[in-house]
Structure formats: structure tokens, C-alpha cells
Amino acid sequence: MAQSYLAAGQKFEALWAAQSGNCALCGERMLRNRFAAPHARVWAKQRATYDHIIPRSKGGKDTAENLQLAHARCNKIKGNRI
Numbered sequence: 001m002a003q004s005y006l007a008a009g010q011k012f013e014a015l016w017a018a019q020s021g022n023c024a025l026c027g028e029r030m031l032r033n034r035f036a037a038p039h040a041r042v043w044a045k046q047r048a049t050y051d052h053i054i055p056r057s058k059g060g061k062d063t064a065e066n067l068q069l070a071h072a073r074c075n076k077i078k079g080n081r082i
């Protein structure tokens, strides 16, 4: 698993506030929870996930400084690139 998916928590709240709820990769609005999505398929692509700025496979750490929030779909596209 290249990235960990979100649970609620302070780290999430801090990142969400810092990014104003926008995706770090495409800049569009992310979905905060399942109930904000009109359909499960929309949720699957547009939910907020943790993205490692430097991928763990390239030595990136699980620290707040190396994490940002991005859509599940953008995170997937980015893969192991920095």
C-alpha cells in the first residue's frame, strides 16, 4: 500500500484547514466524508487521502511535514513520483 487512507483525527483537521479543503495536487475541492458525496463512485475518486510529498518508497517519512491531502484519484495518478 503506497498511501494510508484517512481516518478522522487532528492531523487530518490540521491539513484540511491548511489546504482549505482543496486537493494539493489539482487544487479542486475534496470530499470530507462519505455523506458529502452524491454517489459511492464519486466518493471513491474524490475523497481526501493522505499523500506523501516524498513517497515512502523514496525515503519519505510519515511526518506531518511530509503529508498533504489529495483526492484518491490524484494520489493514484501521482503514484511514486515526487
Ligand SMILES: [Zn+2]
Residues within 6 Å of the ligand: 023, 024, 025, 026, 027, 028, 070, 071, 074
Ligand atoms: Zn485532486
